[in-house]
């Protein structure tokens with residue numbers, strides 16, 4: 001199972017790649033402040049609760065939480081306050097290589113860093129927005145140096161590819177996407193379409 005030292009390493013990778021866009025106050029939070037490595041009971045309880053109030057309606061899923069509970073490796077609690085926001089990691093994450101685990105941890109840390117206008121607000125509008133949020137988050141994750149791991153654990157591949165195409169369409173789009181995710185400066189992501 002990954003531990004707080006792994007979380008710290010995954011956070012450092014994100015800070016190295018995107019540090020200039022991260023609000024200074026958020027850099028003070030340590031791994032122990034934000035990461036919860038859940039056991040199976042904690043994971044079941046936390047995931048089922050958040051699934052019903054956020055993931056199911058936002059994604060317009062018809063299935064119940066049980067259909068996803070073993071496939072999801074982590075999530076960030078959808079609260080505005082970073083002080084109260086937590087990263088939950090599933091015990092299932094230990095089934096992956098250490099580098100793949102770090103990629104998952106960096107992805108979740110990017111959700112944790114997200115401005116509340118981006119996550120949870122924009123995500124919870126629903127429709128295509130979960131697609132656009134995951135595409136932006138996974139693209140910024142892979143940019144931290146996880147190109148190799150992404151080939152072997154291709155989570156959110158469709159979202160990633162559509163985001164990549166959008167970024168390549170205009171060189172200014174990367175700065176727009178970073179400003180939205182990290183600082184809440186809204187930009188139109190509707191052309192990142194599934």
Ligand SMILES: [Zn+2]
Pocket residue numbers: 107111134137
């Ligand atoms: Zn995600």
